[in-house]
Amino acid sequence: MDSFKFSPKSKKVLMLLVILALTPFAPELLLFMDVAGVEVAFTCLLIMIKPMKLWIECQIVKIKEFSRMMILAVKQHPVSDARVFAGHYFAFSLTFVITSSLFVSSSIWLPILVMGRYIA
Known part of the structure; x- marks a missing residue:
């Protein structure tokens, strides 16, 4: 199990890559990263994930309902x-x-x- 441990520097690099990948969807992470550091920005990202997940699930339900209604309208x-x-x-x-x-x-x-x- 020692091979799966990351060094603190590699953890920061991994967190930075995740934050940079998600920056277009949450630009406020750059402010957190500039003021408080990568760790705080990553923590804020983890806090923000649940509302984002709920919003995405709600949008998926709306899209499925709209698709079902459109298919029904086309059939009728x-x-x-x-x-x-x-x-x-x-x-x-x-x-x-x-x-x-x-x-x-x-x-x-x-x-x-x-x-x-x-x-x-």
Whole structure:
């Protein structure tokens, strides 16, 4: 187990590397490091980890909930229905062949995409 012990200088270097890696997310660590030293800055970093972890977990839950709602909205959207999709695709293709204009042919998709279930 003696091979796993670090010298005090290597501990400071390791703490400094960790602080420098996390400085973009917590710039106040530079002030602590300048005024009080690497050890105090690392201690403050350890104190700050729990609120950061809770904030990140909260954001992950929000992202998962938003993703679930978006998937549900896409599944319930009228364009997901095969009849609506086939009809609009046929009309889009026909208009594109006749007019050769992507802008004009896209206007067929626009009402159903904007209004959603209120049209279909």
